[in-house]
Amino acid sequence: MDLFDKCRAFTSAREAMGAGIYPYFAPFENSDATTARLDGREIVMAGSNNYLGLTKDPRVVGAARAALEESGTSCTGSRLLNGNLRLHEELEAELADFLGKPAALVFSTGYGANVGTISALMARGDTIVLDREAHASAIDGSQMTLGRVRFFAHNDVDDLRRKLVLAGRDGGGILVVVDGVYSMGGDVCPLPEIVAAAKEHGATLLVDDAHGVGVLGEGRGTSAALGLTDEVDLITITFSKSFASIGGAVLGDADVIHYLRHHARAEIFSASLSP
Template identity: 50%
Template sequence: MDIFLKCREYEDAKRVQAAGVYPYFRPIESTAGSTVVTHGKRRVMIGSNNYLGLTHHPRVQAAAKSAIDRFGTGCTGSRFLNGNLVIHEELEQQLARYLGKESCLVFSTGFLSNQGALSCLVGRNDVIYSDRENHASIIEGTRVALGDTIKFRHNNMADLERVLINTRQKYEGALIVADGVFSMSGDLFDFPKAVELAKKYNCRMYVDDAHALGVMGPKGQGTEHHFNMVGASDLVMGTFSKSFASIGGFVAGEVDVIEYIKHKCRPFIFSAAMPPPAVATVLECLKMVEEEPQHLASLWKNARKMKRELALLGYNTLGSKTPIIPLLIGDDFTAFAFTQKLYEHGVFATPVVRPAVPDGCALIRTSYMASHTESDLNYVLEVLETLGKEFGIIGNQGRQEELAALAHTHFGV
């Protein structure tokens, strides 16, 4: 059989396109922080991970430009061989200090950091205990790793303990892996309880702080700092593709572990290094989060306002405690149609449908930034009020109760 047959028979995207509600790959013509221009029209962006709004900050842009002058546009090789710049090493030292870790290793993307670190550390006789809603890059890492993976119910520590009791003795090493902030639902991992279980059952702890970095903790240092438990996770992973306005990722932990990953990890060794302007961007962002607390303060002011106002309108936001605020919609098609209407009204958001969420639990993922203005947010609320009523998501007691029941059954809130 032709391996391309499945491609010719693939209809899902075409069906959504034919219905005129396809929400993906919208070409962005220009961006200005909290707004973008697409199809010739300015729209408020509520689908970005640019939490601190630093992609357009003059200090950050100047740093990126001057790195190009000094190092050129790319590294044209792996750090292992010809692509290791002094600024990669400076970034690793600065990050380790900021996070309170012994050492740190910078990768070209967050995806590669997870895939690489997990697959290189977890051997044939080891096991990974992985939250069911972990990011795809963690799942990829667990697939490449030689050891087994056992999933536990999302953020359910009783279920984690159940699987630990049933299986831990079969393996040598063990690693509990979870997102610190879950990327779709925006909920916080029960880190304190997981750490307790890791100790009790002799496991190592690994937290993916992609959405916690720059957001949680007094200076945005992430999950450990948010819970005032610095040092409680053996490894912390993060990405620069969100708050740090760039691209790249890292793993931080004790020096021996980081040195081992540095010399054994194939996605680190056999992939070209993070480009100079991307590294310089992150270094500048790091300085800014420490010197200018106003960005973090604005982010939380905006997130709290939206959380409060969306709840008042009657939206079910799955109890989010972060700047990622999902709106529970129901079926996939309604989520696509609702997103399309938002787009037509000048609001850029993204739907989350199966298999990323359970059947019938499609969401619109909204996320807020330090750079949103009061008028951006008020406009978004106005549009969400009108459309929410039009689609019967809010202002309809029966439907709101149905959605609350779905949230309870599938998300435990």
């Protein structure tokens, strides 16, 4: 079988293009939080992640311009070797302070933050237990590990407990992964109950708060809004939503962040975040 046969057999997108109903990869000429220009027309933007409208805020644009003038367009290497800037470390310190965690590690994308963190932490014999509607980056990260993967029904803490019992029988470490705010439904996870379940079973908890940071808890996210920042072991975030940029980070205890800095392949083998 030719490896490319599946590519040639994929016709649904072209059929949608031909019918004039293909909704993806629209070539916008300009866009902000509420409007965009497409094919010369101004349209209402109802799908933007520019939650706070900061992508064109003069302070944000000015800071980006200053960084461009000082440091150029690229760091030309991974942070491990020659791409680590003072700006990266200042950002990590400010993120840790703002979100109430001891330390932070910045990645080039939010996707990379989940993939890099999960794949670095999980080893053979460990189990990751994910909400069935967890972000694709968390699912992909789990599939890159040598550990077991179990899903629980969306926001169903009883089902989570059942899966944690099974994970406990398997032996090894257990990582529970949930979204703070789910991107498609917009619902908030039942974090107090999830924290309690994880503690009952000795599991580590990671909250992907890509859609909660900047919005809930005076901007500090879902864990802060519910008074549970100290009870959540790891928080991952993205900069491409409220923070009006691109990149991501994981926040947690200093020893864990130090380990990830030296073991997360999505960090080590990616070019560092541009200035």
